[in-house]
Amino acid sequence: MLYDNDEFERGGRTFTFRTEYDDSREAPWEEEAGHGVVSEWTTRDKAPGERVLIADRLRKRYYDIAATMRIARCDHWGLRDDDKAKLAAKLGRTPTRGDIVAEAVDRDYEHMRRWCTDLWQWVGVIVEHAETGESASLWGIESDCGGYLEAVAHELADDIAARLDSSLAETIADARPDLTP
Numbered sequence: 001m002l003y004d005n006d007e008f009e010r011g012g013r014t015f016t017f018r019t020e021y022d023d024s025r026e027a028p029w030e031e032e033a034g035h036g037v038v039s040e041w042t043t044r045d046k047a048p049g050e051r052v053l054i055a056d057r058l059r060k061r062y063y064d065i066a067a068t069m070r071i072a073r074c075d076h077w078g079l080r081d082d083d084k085a086k087l088a089a090k091l092g093r094t095p096t097r098g099d100i101v102a103e104a105v106d107r108d109y110e111h112m113r114r115w116c117t118d119l120w121q122w123v124g125v126i127v128e129h130a131e132t133g134e135s136a137s138l139w140g141i142e143s144d145c146g147g148y149l150e151a152v153a154h155e156l157a158d159d160i161a162a163r164l165d166s167s168l169a170e171t172i173a174d175a176r177p178d179l180t181p
Contacts, residue, residue, distance in 0.1 A: 036068030
């Protein structure tokens, strides 16, 4: 979800919040550790243990499930407790370590597939103080992370407010040194 000049109040001040595409980032499997093995674009056939991640008319990218499972076992990929509970409900039993790793790999595949098909992008969160134009931003955030974008906007607004308060305190101290503690 992209935001465009959504207005909010924080500490009695008004801020605007928007997101923009971050075109400086690479594919998630190139940017971050903890993702599966993804091929370059290729015209070869799928090998055993691979899934098609994305395809155009002539080329495909593959996600190597088998290689990723080996990495995931060695690196101890897992799930949060609430996700383990959902997996247990789906399986009708307590998941084994292998079940958990397989689910983590499936989730990573799906996350990479969603990026490849433009269902999420890297974005920057930009916040601006409505009165002064003072701004702050944070880039390289996944666009589909829901409430996290708003949480980042609030943190950036708090940073701006702290800078404005500090600047105001300095101005008062310079104008009225007799009021400085």
